[in-house]
Amino acid sequence: METSVPIVFVQRKQIGDYDKTLKAHKEGKIQKLLETKGHDHVQDSYDYDLIVIGGGSGGLAASKEAAKYGKKVLVLDYVTPTPQGTRWGLGGTCVNVGCIPKKLMHQAALLGQALQDSRKFGWQFEEKVKHSWETMTEAVQNYIGSLNWGYRVSLREKKVTYENAFGEFVGPHTIKATNNKGKEKFYTAEKFLIATGERPRYLGVPGDKEYCISSDDLFSLPYCPGKTLVVGASYVALECAGFLAGLGLDVTVMVRSILLRGFDQEMANKIGEHMEEHGVKFIREFVPTKVERIEEGTPGKLKVIAQSTDGREIIEGEYNTVLLAVGRDACTRTIGLDKVGVKINERSGKIPVSDEEQTNVPYIYAIGDVLEGKLELTPVAIQAGRLLARRLYAGATLKCDYVNVPTTVFTPLEYGACGFSEETALEKFGEENIEVYHSYFWPLEWTVPSRDNNKCYAKIICNIQDNERVIGFHVLGPNAGEVTQGFSAAIKCGLTKAQLDNTIGIHPVCAEVYHKSNLI
Amino acid sequence: MGWEEKAARGYSEFVQAAQQSRGRPVFALFSGDKDAQGRSWCPDCVTAEPVVRSELNSLPDGAVFIYCQVGDRAYWKDPNNEFRKNLKLTAVPTLLKYGTPQKLVEEECLNRELVHMLFTED
Numbered sequence: 316m317e318t319s320v321p322i323v324f325v326q327r328k329q330i331g332d333y334d335k336t337l338k339a340h341k342e343g344k345i346q347k348l349l350e351t352k353g354h355d356h357v358q359d360s361y362d363y364d365l366i367v368i369g370g371g372s373g374g375l376a377a378s379k380e381a382a383k384y385g386k387k388v389l390v391l392d393y394v395t396p397t398p399q400g401t402r403w404g405l406g407g408t409c410v411n412v413g414c415i416p417k418k419l420m421h422q423a424a425l426l427g428q429a430l431q432d433s434r435k436f437g438w439q440f441e442e443k444v445k446h447s448w449e450t451m452t453e454a455v456q457n458y459i460g461s462l463n464w465g466y467r468v469s470l471r472e473k474k475v476t477y478e479n480a481f482g483e484f485v486g487p488h489t490i491k492a493t494n495n496k497g498k499e500k501f502y503t504a505e506k507f508l509i510a511t512g513e514r515p516r517y518l519g520v521p522g523d524k525e526y527c528i529s530s531d532d533l534f535s536l537p538y539c540p541g542k543t544l545v546v547g548a549s550y551v552a553l554e555c556a557g558f559l560a561g562l563g564l565d566v567t568v569m570v571r572s573i574l575l576r577g578f579d580q581e582m583a584n585k586i587g588e589h590m591e592e593h594g595v596k597f598i599r600e601f602v603p604t605k606v607e608r609i610e611e612g613t614p615g616k617l618k619v620i621a622q623s624t625d626g627r628e629i630i631e632g633e634y635n636t637v638l639l640a641v642g643r644d645a646c647t648r649t650i651g652l653d654k655v656g657v658k659i660n661e662r663s664g665k666i667p668v669s670d671e672e673q674t675n676v677p678y679i680y681a682i683g684d685v686l687e688g689k690l691e692l693t694p695v696a697i698q699a700g701r702l703l704a705r706r707l708y709a710g711a712t713l714k715c716d717y718v719n720v721p722t723t724v725f726t727p728l729e730y731g732a733c734g735f736s737e738e739t740a741l742e743k744f745g746e747e748n749i750e751v752y753h754s755y756f757w758p759l760e761w762t763v764p765s766r767d768n769n770k771c772y773a774k775i776i777c778n779i780q781d782n783e784r785v786i787g788f789h790v791l792g793p794n795a796g797e798v799t800q801g802f803s804a805a806i807k808c809g810l811t812k813a814q815l816d817n818t819i820g821i822h823p824v825c826a827e828v829y830h831k832s833n834l835i
Numbered sequence: 836m837g838w839e840e841k842a843a844r845g846y847s848e849f850v851q852a853a854q855q856s857r858g859r860p861v862f863a864l865f866s867g868d869k870d871a872q873g874r875s876w877c878p879d880c881v882t883a884e885p886v887v888r889s890e891l892n893s894l895p896d897g898a899v900f901i902y903c904q905v906g907d908r909a910y911w912k913d914p915n916n917e918f919r920k921n922l923k924l925t926a927v928p929t930l931l932k933y934g935t936p937q938k939l940v941e942e943e944c945l946n947r948e949l950v951h952m953l954f955t956e957d
Contacts, residue, residue: 461936468943471952 325349328360361503363389365707366490368482368650369510371407372693373683375466377508377700382473384708389502390475391482391492395514397531398524404463405470405477408512408684409693411459416534417554419455421725424561432764446562448539456535484651488678491651506707509657509666509674509681510700511650513643513691518546522606526617527637530555538613540564541635546603548574550724552640553586557727560595567596567632569603571624575724579736582774582789589728589770598632600624606637645685655679660687670714672703680707690720721788721803723796728770731799733806735787740776749786750777752812756828758793773828775815783812790826798826838894843903844868846917853933856899861933862954863901864944865924867911876908883928883944890950898954901933 322329323336325348330339339345365381367374370392378388394402394411403411423446430444470477478500480492485501492500515529528536530551542565545556552568553575560566568590575583591597601621610616614635621630645664652659652666658675659666665687672680680703683696698715705711721733740749753774761767776787788802802810820827841856843849853861864887867877875881891900905911905918905927918924931938932953943949 457936464935464937467952467956468939468949471949472943472946 361488361505363387363476363502363504365389365506365508366391366482366502366504367508367510368490369407369508369512369646369683370405370466370477371510371512371683371696372409373512373696373700374407374508374510375405375470375700376697377510377682377704378475379469379473380701380704381708382475384704386708388475389504390470390477391480391490392477393479393481393493393495395481397529398517399528399532401532401535403535404460405466405479406459406463410462410466412531412534414693415459415462416455417530417558418725419458420451420534420558420562421554423451424558424727427561427563432760432766435764448562449537451562452535452537459534482650484655484657486654505678507679508700508703509647509650509652509679509685510683510696511646512684513645515639516642516644517639518603518641520604520606522608522617523603523639526606526608527639529639533638540638541614542633543567543636543638544569544619544632544634545638545640547640547642548572548576549640549642550575550578550726552638553590553726554724555638555640556595557590557725560590560593561727566594567598567634569598569601569619569621571602572600577736578724578730579732579738579774579787579789581737582730582732582772582791585770585772585791586724586726586728586730589767590726592767593727598630601628601630603637604629609633643684643691647685663687671706672699672715689717690722692720692722695720719803719806721799723799725796728791729793729795731788731790731795733788733799733803734785735776736789737774737776737787740778740787744778744780744786748779750779750783750812751775752777754828754831756792756825758825759823760793771825775812775829777812785810785812785815792825794825801826802829837896838891838898838900840891840900840902843901845904845906846921849901849903852899852901852903856901860895860898861901862894862898863903863931863933865903865905865918865927865929865931867927868904868907875904877911877927879941879945880928883930886945886947887928887930887950890947890954893951893954895955 319332322332324330325345328348330336330345364386365388367378367388367390370390374390378390381388392405396402409415427446467477478492480494482490482492485491488503490502492502515531517523533555540559543559545552545566545568548570556566556568574587587597601623603619603621605620607618608615609618617634617637619632619634619637647659647664647666656676657666657679666674666681666685667687668674668681672682674681682699682703684691689695702713702715719734724730737751751774755769756771756773757768758771771792774789775785777783778786785806788799788806790798815829818830820830841852843852866880866884867875869875894900910916911927926941928944929938929940930944930950930953937953939949939953
């Protein structure tokens with residue numbers, strides 16, 4: 316409260332009354348303010364220590380960690396609606412339209428299979444088993460809603476300010492936040508973290524945005540998608556196709572070239588074969604050129620015209636729903652990065668960063684799916700976010716380790732992996748320097764119901780020159796994620812083939828196959 | 836228009852009060868029963884009530900606030916009581932926005948800012 320006039324402002328910063336102004340002048344503060352040309356802001360004039368753009372896995376982890384060290388943090392999260400009008404709450408892709416609903420629907424499909432198996436184990440029920448898409452979706456969305464709410468409570472408890480607004484840079488250290496009513500607010504911060512993630516790519520053909528859906532829409536679709544064409548060969552495409560088929564729907568997958576680019580191709584092909592044998596149709600080496608609506612409705616009927624990749628053949632098909640899963644684009648083009656000089660890869664939109672997640676602009680950092688050359692996984696973003704906050708505000712030095720990150724693809728036959736694919740290992744070390752051990756296995760639980768005895772598969776790749784160090788781990792089978800997690804820690808400790816052989820297996824479980832000497 | 840308070844004792848009264856309020860935003864505070872002196876057997880509920888009440892004026896227009904006494908301690912401890920089974924309550928006090936996954940449980944109810952957030956934000 317000022318007690319005397321004059322009241323002095325310099326460069327929009329309030330110094331105060333006569334006494335305060337004199338004091339500031341003596342301390343050199345006024346001179347400093349007069350010297351700033353609007354490019355270098357004085358430390359204590361920022362609204363926040365850290366502004367995080369993007370309230371997903373990475374953004375939330377970083378903001379909560381920074382707040383732990385007493386920093387003043389603002390998180391801006393905003394979901395631009397899909398072409399179909401779908402939106403969701405705080406938490407990012409994983410929670411709302413990724414990992415969480417995906418795994419729950421995958422589980423719904425597995426339970427369908429389990430119900431069938433159960434009869435062989437003696438369970439008797441007369442009614443034919445049916446599935447209600449609406450019941451499942453409502454339950455999944457309800458759970459997601461509790462997660463959205465949980466994040467908001469968590470941010471509030473940790474004193475992180477959250478605004479549901481679209482953040483974009485407008486100048487050095489300055490951001491504009493626009494809420495869904497169009498109201499604009501401006502904020503400044505000492506440091507910024509870009510964690511805006513990605514959104515599904517569209518094909519760029521007539522009818523794609525009007526009639527097709529993406530994973531952004533699928534998990535909250537209020538009606539059963541019916542006969543579905545999934546376009547794409549990514550893990551998103553195969554996982555979605557997998558659980559839709561598992562729920563009893565008629566599913567076709569249209570693939571331009573190979574399955575699961577970037578993954579071990581032997582494993583990718585086995586996944587595809589399994590899906591095909593279990594009722595998923597594949598149309599290979601075709602791309603859609605046009606999507607038309609034949610009938611309105613929920614879901615309605617669509618006609619898809621597609622052309623072979625060699626250009627020679629044109630086919631048509633009718634589906635209730637077309638799900639596009641042809642890739643994801645980084646959300647970096649409309650957030651004003653040019654205004655602050657942050658360089659992005661023009662082709663991909665991704666942001667190159669140092670191994671400390673710093674962009675070319677020293678006070679701006681980036682984590683998560685927006686990063687160039689890094690794995691697009693929730694735990695990676697979380698780890699990177701936490702470690703970054705610790706380095707910035709708690710004097711830590713530990714950097715995020717992006718090597719040997721375990722992953723799992725939740726196709727009907729799950730695939731877990733850690734380390735090198737066979738192709739990459741061959742390329743890096745040479746055929747004569749690696750040894751591949753592999754084995755098929757038949758889960759005990761599959762014997763009684765007579766499920767496939769030749770599909771589940773285990774493979775490890777060893778570096779002969781380094782004590783037969785395990786450099787690649789692959790498993791195709793039930794609970795692949797659970798199996799892989801433990802092995803990934805062992806690999807981090809430098810697991811060798813000899814150690815694998817000397818570890819006694821647990822019986823009867825699938826994972827013991829890695830400890831049997833019949834891995835040839 | 837302001838907001839309206841309803842009182843309920845036990846599960847069926849709660850369901851009735853909620854049904855009567857259909858179409859309006861409904862918030863409910865679940866507490867252990869109060870004795871003849873007006874004190875609940877649940878100490879956190881005793882502390883939470885004034886905090887929640889201090890924020891009632893930020894309820895949206897037309898909202899209904901149901902103050903529901905769930906029962907005595909023995910009833911509450913029974914893992915099959917109707918509140919646990921049907922409303923999935925796990926503890927008292929619980930403050931929730933009916934029909935949504937938004938709720939505050941135990942110590943969260945003592946945090947005025949969180950109560951304000953529950954009452955005012957979507």
